[in-house]
Amino acid sequence: MGNRGMAWALKVEDFSYSYPGNGEAILRSLSFTVNRGECVCITGSSGAGKSTLLLAIQGLLKGGHCNGRITIDANGWKKPVGLLFQNVDSQILCSTVEEEAAFGPDAIGFTGEETAAQAHHALQSVGLAGFEKRNVDRLSAGEKQRVALAAVLSSRPAVVLLDEPTSQLDEQGKADLVQIIHELKRQGHALLIADHEPGVFHGVVDRLFQLEKGCLRERSFGFFHGSGSYAPGPGGADSSKPASSAEPALEMDGIVWTEPNGKVVLDCLSLRIGRGEFVYLYGENGAGKSSLLRLMVGLESPQAGSIRTAGITAPKPEQLVGNVGLLFQNPQKQLFEDSVFSEAAFTLRMLKYGEREVMPRVNGALALCEVERFAERSPFTLSYGEQHRVALASVIAANPEVLLLDEPFAGLDFPQRRRMLTILSRLQRNGTTIILASHGPLPAGEWVNRHIILKNGKISEG
Template sequence: MQNNKEGLPVSNTIHIKGLSFRYKDQKNRNAIDNINLDIDKGQFVVIMGPSGAGKSTLANCLNGLIPHFMRGKYEGEVLVDGKSVKNTPVSRMAKDIGLVFQDFESQLFSTNTSLEIAFGPENFKIEREEIGRRIKKVLKTVELEGLENRQPSTLSGGQKQRLAIGSVLASNPGIICMDEPTTDLDPIGKIGVFNIAKELHKDKDFTLIIIEHETEEALNSDRILIMYDGKIIRDGRPSDVLRDVKLTDSIGIMSLQIPKYFKTVSTLKDEELPLTPSEGYKKFKELKLQIDDKKYESLIEEDKKKESGYGDVIIEVKDLEHMYDNGNYALNGVDLKIRDGEFLAILGHNGSGKTTLVKHFNGLLTPTKGHVLVNGKDTKDSSIYEIGKIVGYAFQNPDHQIFADTVYEEVAFSPKIRGYSKDEIDSRVREALKAVYMERYENEDPFSLTKGERQRIAVASILSARPKVIILDEPTTGLDFKEQKQMMELIKELNKQGHTIIMITHTMWVVAEYAHKVAVVKDGKIIMYGNTREIFGREDELESSFLKPPHIVSLSNMLGKTMLSVDEMIKCTKEAF
């Protein structure tokens, strides 16, 4: 085996020995602890684990951001293509390994898409003609053709995500590490990223590492590493690791739905559990399982009961059109009625017009043509201040919303500008923080909190105005499964308390398990609208809108019924006579 000048082996593309790191402000434990890992050239590796497991820290050790830029206590050795990372400048490591950050927007800075992609090759002094070829190839790979001259700031969240990936691909590194690259992508877009990964993987010299929460997509990899509490606790083939439902459940990773279902309703051994809907359908028939029609009918009755419990129309959209200053129509003839007490999910592919639509509900945008009525009053005749008393809006990124030095000041802002007394403001802050389970955080700096906690503070700052309607734009983005469940249970409780919920999301299991109604937006129009079960039963139509239901929904659709969760599927399953 060949050794480098430190006497360590270089046969692996990545060789990690005894790696530990503790950030300066960490007191009780290391962020990563005694990591030993070899990744061979050409492997496609997915790293999974709950928030705080050490995944991003490990990624930042691969290209030298740790220890060169992020300081702390560093022990052990990382070799990338035989180079000692701690002894090699980050600028030199960038030729060998590209990193797509979890906060991808911080990676984009150029004035148009082409220049963003060209930045890396230009800095490595690649010839102009070759840079042009790379731009063209990358735009095709990440599906941004036609957007060459667009400013990155005007792209949708998903388009920005793909641009960040493209900007790293353009430098042609031998290794790419992507930190949660599918966070802001629609379901088909998520598959698209993993298809990009599979395409890149055809080059047997190209090594790909993806940090990911989404278990369904991880099936495409060669190898999965599970991290927990700074350590690698499982390393193996995806088919083996993802069948271990007990492990994934116990550490807060979302278990694959198909093996989780069969683990409950059968006595199959782990190695016999099906992984995909098609495998699940075959196994369902083999085991002679059946759907209990009476229990399924009870689900339909529950849906009808919800429908009958809604109040009057609180938001009405009539023939809405919206054209941006560049002449592009984002919305084209939208009609929609939202009733008091509904929980509506608005779905659609990246750039379909979802966010543009909901920004009309609170007056952030006004119609180019048509009308939006809130509580019977046209938004054209109302100020944002007036509409804000009825409709609250939580942005996709809470850091775009939070600005105060303390949690109290943040949550108090809305009632304060409306002139309420000190006692009333205090009462509303306490009420709002209690609703989001953030009591006793009043004096904390919001920016010192975790992403999930900041998300809840953003919701609390809306609740203090006591709006009837709460709009949430991607409320689970960047959260692990446990945090997503906590956020959605909070939103569910707010809905039970009487708030109308309007939610934009790409997380389809969230829609299936929590939303009552679904509106699908495509090319600026609502093309599907109805209760969640009905819409998710029309799987082919969803896929034509770049949407894909969760695995358990697909399995139930194959069986002729539409179940929206593993729990519903278990409830409606009976053994054969």
């Protein structure tokens, strides 16, 4: 679809931006428009500036240096622009799902009836009918991303900005999102999406751009064809994987775990993982993957059943420090130090390693995760994907015997996902047991030596 003859909703003119204290421009003289009823997608590697651009349009960049103009024509809609944040936790305000969906329209002056109808419609379209009374804090990340999307849509913004909207969604969630975008286009909304996986939107996106070195280039979907392959590159997966030994790294027997609201999440689940295995744990949004990992490290206790992790029965988190590492689904929950270096050194220092040993181990982990150039930066000034790699470095710096990763691909672009699998393969070769939980299908290639599926509270072999 071309631009001519259509009314624009968003116009970006010669826009440049640099962050405070960081001389180099992240965005350089960008110019583009998005018309009513049109959907534009921006892709680009982690740290390219995609979120920065969306934050600029939403008017949320503080300080720094900017030039040029961003204009929005709301064309009679009550709300000019709404943004789905990359880290949805930072936008959720209310305690229940229905309050969250109703908050926006209520705040901008829709009547009670309109608010209720719009919130209801938004929740239905994201597949959350029946979730209205649920506590948002207790939802899975994929469910939370759906709530946050419903909360943006219920206000009916003229311009809808979506930052990595598929990062936590399973296949059904992605298909639902594409349907929603078709509907929004029909209604005359303008959409701008930033996503590492533009292929998901093929067929609904009108124009695709790549953001690179601060500049936008229009691309065809074909341009990215083949770049999304998981096939191991040089130094990638190794067919000489250590056979898993008989001695288990993890044993769970008859585990029952119920949500505070009574929902049974894990239903008499048993699982045994041998030392040195690399296990891919697949489950749809809300299947209970994160709960299972949290039980393994003692962050939750089961109502019934037994757990033994790295030789410790019914472990408490403090008994596993350094020996069992858990990479959280949301990296921001893991980052709290002033600098990237101290972040990665935290566990080692807690275990009273001398600074002489801390230094090479931390540098090694930072280099492995390709974040050594950020060593002196505050983790909070990094892009989401960069934060994810720092969180991974801080988990692997202590060289844990068992490594648990909860949706580690979220926020990583494709080459980084492949590199992460390469890193994990290398760790496995050195004897680490790895459990990787994901809502995405198993990447092609010989990356793992076991594939298990969590469904209806039970594990089956894939």
